[in-house]
Amino acid sequence: MTCTELIEYLSQYIDQELDTELEKAAQEHLASCHNCSIALDTTKKTITLGRLALAKPLTGVKREKLYSQLQQVFAQQTETGS
Numbered sequence: 863m864t865c866t867e868l869i870e871y872l873s874q875y876i877d878q879e880l881d882t883e884l885e886k887a888a889q890e891h892l893a894s895c896h897n898c899s900i901a902l903d904t905t906k907k908t909i910t911l912g913r914l915a916l917a918k919p920l921t922g923v924k925r926e927k928l929y930s931q932l933q934q935v936f937a938q939q940t941e942t943g944s
């Protein structure tokens with residue numbers, strides 16, 4: 863599996879929607895590819911924060927905190943990608 867393929871399957875991988883074969887290939891790639899394991903980590907965090915944001919209405923303060931956390935995650939992703 864290539865990095866491009868892995869990124870394509872990433873959200874399905876996190877949701878455990880991949881076929882056994884693909885999931886195995888993804889796991890093998892993640893074990894050997896540092897960039898993709900970071901991408902997986904970042905995407906997981908982003909999805910978790912996103913789900914939290916959708917799950918319940920937030921007060922203004924909490925929402926601002928969440929956005930700043932999301933911005934940090936994206937900033938980190940940009941840094942590691944360069």
Ligand SMILES: [Zn+2]
Pocket residue numbers: 864865866868891895896897898
């Ligand atoms: Zn990769």
